[in-house]
Amino acid sequence: MEKILVIGANHGGTAAINTILTNYPNKKVVVFDKNSNISFLGCGMALWIGKQIDSAEGLFYSSKEKLENNGAKVYMETEVFHIDYINKLVYGRDKNGNEIIEDYDKLILSTGSLPIELNIPGKELENVQFVKLYQHAEDVIKKLENKKIKNVVVVGAGYIGVELAEAFKRCEKNVTLVDLASSSLTGYYDENFRDLMNENLKNHGINLRFSEKLLKLEGNENNQVTKVITDKNEYDADMVILAVGFIPNSKLAQDHLKLFKNNAILVNSYQQTSDKDVYAIGDCGTIYDNAIEEVNYIALATNAVRTGIVAAHNACGIELEGIGVQGSNGISIFGLNMVSTGLTYERALKLGFNAEYVEHTDLQKPGFIKNNNDVTLRIVYDKISRRILGAQIASKEDISMGIHVFSLAIQEKVTIDKFKLLDIFFLPHFNQPYNYFTMAALGAK
Numbered sequence: 555m556e557k558i559l560v561i562g563a564n565h566g567g568t569a570a571i572n573t574i575l576t577n578y579p580n581k582k583v584v585v586f587d588k589n590s591n592i593s594f595l596g597c598g599m600a601l602w603i604g605k606q607i608d609s610a611e612g613l614f615y616s617s618k619e620k621l622e623n624n625g626a627k628v629y630m631e632t633e634v635f636h637i638d639y640i641n642k643l644v645y646g647r648d649k650n651g652n653e654i655i656e657d658y659d660k661l662i663l664s665t666g667s668l669p670i671e672l673n674i675p676g677k678e679l680e681n682v683q684f685v686k687l688y689q690h691a692e693d694v695i696k697k698l699e700n701k702k703i704k705n706v707v708v709v710g711a712g713y714i715g716v717e718l719a720e721a722f723k724r725c726e727k728n729v730t731l732v733d734l735a736s737s738s739l740t741g742y743y744d745e746n747f748r749d750l751m752n753e754n755l756k757n758h759g760i761n762l763r764f765s766e767k768l769l770k771l772e773g774n775e776n777n778q779v780t781k782v783i784t785d786k787n788e789y790d791a792d793m794v795i796l797a798v799g800f801i802p803n804s805k806l807a808q809d810h811l812k813l814f815k816n817n818a819i820l821v822n823s824y825q826q827t828s829d830k831d832v833y834a835i836g837d838c839g840t841i842y843d844n845a846i847e848e849v850n851y852i853a854l855a856t857n858a859v860r861t862g863i864v865a866a867h868n869a870c871g872i873e874l875e876g877i878g879v880q881g882s883n884g885i886s887i888f889g890l891n892m893v894s895t896g897l898t899y900e901r902a903l904k905l906g907f908n909a910e911y912v913e914h915t916d917l918q919k920p921g922f923i924k925n926n927n928d929v930t931l932r933i934v935y936d937k938i939s940r941r942i943l944g945a946q947i948a949s950k951e952d953i954s955m956g957i958h959v960f961s962l963a964i965q966e967k968v969t970i971d972k973f974k975l976l977d978i979f980f981l982p983h984f985n986q987p988y989n990y991f992t993m994a995a996l997g998a999k
């Protein structure tokens with residue numbers, strides 16, 4: 555029986571394992587994970603910390619037991635420390651120090667990512683937290699019970715930082731959000747959209763400190779953090795969250811597999827690495843980005859799931875080519891919903907596209923409908939090829955599904971001119987006859 559070994563059983567790994575177990579009963583599946591849990595939805599972490607949900611119970615959708623009931627052999631709390639790619643052997647060590655060796659016919663690496671560690675004095679102080687794992691969130695929640703924790707400084711105003719800033723505010727903490735960049739969410743939105751989010755955060759009492767470089771953290775005699783020092787200011791801090799991005803966890807691939815510029819494992823559209831019997835999925839690998847028409851690194855659970863499915867079929871001998879991604883993403887903070895896909899205008903210009911954008915703001919539904927809010931849509935396109943490169947939408951309405959049409963448009967290289975006359979239904983309960991999709995696109999010269 556052919557044996558497929560999976561290292562890492564979070565979102566990518568779980569998708570690959572389930573795909574194999576469901577579709578290929580003739581394959582043996584062996585799994586290693588160094589953690590004690592599987593499939594933790596990090597996206598629920600802020601909801602849990604901010605008490606918008608009561609417990610973490612619903613934040614898992616799989617477990618060792620579920621995978622084993624479906625036929626996998628699962629080693630939990632067992633870290634793989636070496637792979638002999640030549641002899642196809644994987645070496646793990648369990649929590650009791652026992653060495654476990656398993657061979658494989660095909661190997662799927664799903665070792666994910668690690669939070670970036672800033673090399674600054676004070677980073678080892680107590681109450682300086684990373685937020686990636688279930689255990690991290692549990693630790694933060696336990697510490698927040700201590701009423702002495704009043705001032706929380708969040709470093710990094712990307713997706714994790716902004717979501718956690720909201721969560722700490724909901725716990726009635728004084729929250730300062732610091733970023734090296736001049737705004738929150740610089741990786742995802744253009745300036746006027748970022749301004750909407752910054753205004754929203756400010757209006758909810760979050761102290762925004764942008765264009766500041768973190769220099770060091772100071773502590774008291776008990777080694778607990780007390781201050782955050784930047785190149786411009788200093789802030790009282792009883793807890794500091796470091797959320798300045800992820801790096802791929804590709805240590806096991808070094809010295810054997812080809813890596814991308816940020817050390818992600820390079821894969822082709824079948825998730826195959828430079829070793830034909832080894833696949834890499836999710837945050838530890840690269841992904842093809844249809845917006846730039848090049849390989850890229852985009853750490854998202856959605857990509858982990860999709861690449862897991864693709865790798866599983868290919869590892870089992872049924873060819874399935876991935877179709878690439880647009881990096882579609884979304885955030886919802888104090889009722890402000892923002893979604894984006896593909897390139898922002900700023901990034902498109904930086905990459906050398908002949909970029910232009912059209913923008914339209916209008917009520918979601920006709921004026922006679924109550925409970926109705928403005929929606930702002932920006933579509934970014936290339937003036938020469940006319941290809942749609944990206945889109946951003948912001949509103950207090952739930953506009954989340956709207957971004958998917960732009961994701962498909964980028965994937966299928968739809969031009970802005972073709973998009974102008976896209977068939978969009980109208981019903982006053984949902985939208986307007988002069989839809990903002992159409993109105994924005996018609997503005998393209």
Ligand SMILES: Cc1cc2nc3c(=O)[nH]c(=O)nc-3n(C[C@H](O)[C@H](O)[C@H](O)COP(=O)(O)OP(=O)(O)OC[C@H]3O[C@@H](n4cnc5c(N)ncnc54)[C@H](O)[C@@H]3O)c2cc1C
Nearest residue numbers: 562564565566587588596597634666667836837854855856
């Ligand atoms: C707070 C937070 C919120 C997020 N919100 C969203 C969101 O809303 N939407 C979204 O799309 N994405 C979100 N993400 C990103 C998303 O969680 C990641 O992209 C996703 O977890 C990647 O899945 P993965 O399986 O590739 O890697 P990981 O989740 O990093 O899992 C890797 C697994 O490999 C195991 N492992 C690593 N090394 C070894 C080893 N040597 N031996 C054995 N096991 C090993 C680890 O224990 C882990 O279980 C969020 C992330 C965080 C932290």
Ligand SMILES: NC(=O)c1ccc[n+]([C@@H]2O[C@H](COP(=O)([O-])OP(=O)(O)OC[C@H]3O[C@@H](n4cnc5c(N)ncnc54)[C@H](O)[C@@H]3O)[C@@H](O)[C@H]2O)c1
Nearest residue numbers: 710711712713714715733734735797798799800853883884
């Ligand atoms: N809603 C979602 O889809 C969601 C939610 C959370 C996380 N995620 C994903 O998880 C990954 C990690 O999220 P993240 O928030 O850590 O990364 P991110 O890339 O979203 O944000 C990192 C932020 O840190 C800032 N930064 C970098 N170095 C800094 C420094 N030295 N000092 C101060 N600020 C600095 C950057 O300017 C950026 O704003 C991302 O890929 C993200 O898309 C997605």
